Each structure stands twice: as C-alpha cells, then as structure tokens.
Amino acid sequence: MPTRNTTKGARTRGDILRIAADIATVDGLDGLSIGRLATELGMSKSGLFAHFGSKESLQLATIAEARQRYVQEVIAPALASGTGITRLLALCEAFFSYVERGVFPGGCFFASAMAEFGAKQPSPVRDLISECQRQWMSTLERAAEDARAHGELRADCDPCQLAFDLEGALLSANWYFHLFQDAANFTRARHAVRARLSSEATPAGRNSLHPSQGS
C-alpha cells in the first residue's frame, strides 16, 4: 500500500488545503467560506471545521500550503538550474511558467494575497503573507548579489533595486494576463526582464543571458 504512511486525517487535511488555496486565488482568503469548502469536498461543515478550530487558522494553514506549492513549483526548479545571472533569469522564468501553467487557477497566490491583505490591519494572516513575500524578494536579491559577486553584474548594481524592477514585471504579467486574458503580457514581461538584466550585465554575464547551447 504505497499511499499509506500518512494517516487518513492528515490526508483529508491536505485535500482541504489544496482546494482552499485554489479557491483563495479566485475569491480571496476572506471570500473562502467553510461551508463552501465543505460542500466542494462532500463533507460536513463542522467536520471540516474540526480540523482547524477557527477560520483564521484555516487561512494560515492555507497560506502554508500555498508556500509549499510555490517552493516546489517556482523556487526549487530555479535554484537547481544554475547560479548567478542564470539563476536570476531562471527565477523569473519559473514564475512566468507557474502562472502560465495555472498552478493556481487565479494566478499567483501571493500576488492575490498581498493585494487582499496589504492595506488591512495587522493580523497573523497579514503578517504571514508579508513574510512570504519578503522571503521571495530576498531570494531574488540574493541571486542578484551572487551574480554581482561572480562578476556577471556590474559592481555598481543595486540588488534591491534590481529585484524590485524584476518583481514589477512578474506581477504585471500576472495581473494583466488574468484581467485582459492576453498572453502578450507574458511576452512584454519577458522582454522587460531580459532588458533589465542586460542593462546591468557585464560582458561575462551577457553570455549567460543568451544561452547558445542547443536543446
């Protein structure tokens, strides 16, 4: 029995959170209702509720589930694909692919969550979203620092500014792709990323931006 090792309760919990994360990208973490989740999973509202004890703790668990999915679908593949400017480009490409593949039906989970909770009062939910986003930004920044340390980006390059600029292109692609249903926004965002990296790249770094080997 290969799918054992995990108790039935834990499997149910995982099922709940996968659906919850999907719903949250379309209707928001506040729009996520326990009754609707229960209906969608064919179980009773109180049975589902018993797994979490409060709506807030359901929201926190949903964010944790989304974070795992983000690490698996975006960060891990990009980190495995190289270092320096190659990694920086891979992080951006992995993000585009994650949105294009529809890993979440409503686009990037953290973009949606940031927009929904960014202006709200501090709360555990808001704080966790903020921490996730800061961690992603620092992943971009560290990749930029590394690329600079390896001589692929100019010495006067500001990693924070570069990360901010790249993230602007990623987020815009996410918003416009969904609002306008137009894939041209991915093309524009990819242009923006390459142009921005190119503008700060040294001749050594430029080689990594134009992969010449086949396959």
Add this chain to the structure above:
Amino acid sequence: MPTRNTTKGARTRGDILRIAADIATVDGLDGLSIGRLATELGMSKSGLFAHFGSKESLQLATIAEARQRYVQEVIAPALASGTGITRLLALCEAFFSYVERGVFPGGCFFASAMAEFGAKQPSPVRDLISECQRQWMSTLERAAEDARAHGELRADCDPCQLAFDLEGALLSANWYFHLFQDAANFTRARHAVRARLSSEATPAGRNSLHPSQGS
C-alpha cells in the same frame, strides 16, 4: 445658498459613494456590505439600498465614483503639466503622489479592483474595471507615442512595452508601500521610472527628464 443646485438625494448618493470607494480599497468591492455602509453613514440599510436597487449596481456606481476621483487627482493634473516625455513623467509622478497622499485609504482603487476581479468570471463589474485599466494604459501609451513623435524618445521605442514597464513600477510601489509600510519603495519606483525613460530618451528628451529651472 451656494451648495444648492444639487438635490438632497443626489448629495446623499455622492456621500454614499465616496465612503463606498474608500471602503472598497481596504475590504474589496465584494467585502463592501450595504449594512456596514448604512451604519457608517447613520442611515437605514433599506434607505441606502433604495438608491441603487442591487449590490451590483452599487458596485458599478462605486467604480464610476473612483474613476472620477482618479481623473481629478491623477490624470487631469498630469495632462495639464506638459506634453511628450514631460507628460509621461508627470503621469507617473501624479500616480505616486496620489498613493502617497492617501487619496484612497487602501492605495490605488483600480490596482485593488484589478487584483480582486482579475481572475473572476466575466461580469459587468469585472468588465468596467477592465475598461478603466485599459483606458489608463492607453493614456500612458498615447503619451509615449506623442513623445516619440516629438523626437524625445527613440524611433524604435515600443510605446506598449514602455507603458507596461512604467505601470509595473507604479503598481509595485503601490503594493509594497502598503504591505511593508516602507516608503523606500517609492524611491525605488521613481528610480525605475527615470531609468526606463532615460534608456529610451533621445538627447532632446533627456533635457525634459532633468528639469533645470528652479522652483
């Protein structure tokens, strides 16, 4: 009697919509409830409801109110301040100022609305939001085309790409300023805007980017 000319009903309607637009930037257009709005205005729920007839039509009227405010606070001042690359820069600066001044308590109304409705099923509300956003993008694009026609931007400059890139900086500043409560994000976004304009500017255009006259 100077504040006459407008009936009492129309004044009440305006009061409702101003509060509604403010609330929507924090709690969303769906989070906006008729009961809460009524409480906040000290009137009965059904009295307020009678002005609109449905929640959807309240949402549509709220978007129209926000659009008026956006034109007044961002577009009109920028269009009045010059042409060409000067206008393009003024549009970006007017946006930053609008977010910094807190014209809406939760940041840019249309950024919030786009994030909330971008992934939802088509609806009159979603369509109106999409149209507003497209109109803003085309305002940026037309300013870019104009600047190019006047020789301030290079002939090979793509106005759509430039508008996309500028908007990325504007939106990122809006999100990060609210989520992280850090005004450094405005500084980064302003750098990004100037650098991007500078990269496409002709020598003639460059003069307009560095205003030399005092005051």
Add this chain to the structure above:
DNA sequence: CCTACCGATCGGTAGG
C-alpha cells in the same frame, strides 16, 4: 427616506 421583515449563509458550538 423609514420600520419590519424574508430566506440564505456566515463562523462557531454542543454533544456524540
């Protein structure tokens, strides 16, 4: 613009 009300759904609880 009001009071008074409708059915539906919300998050959450009691008790098993």
Add this chain to the structure above:
DNA sequence: CCTACCGATCGGTAGG
C-alpha cells in the same frame, strides 16, 4: 468525522 443547533449578518422586499 457527524447531526443539530446558535446568534449575527448577508442581499433584498413589502409597504408606507
């Protein structure tokens, strides 16, 4: 994990 229930609030209506 269930049934059965709670008070509060939702969008909306009747009637004035």
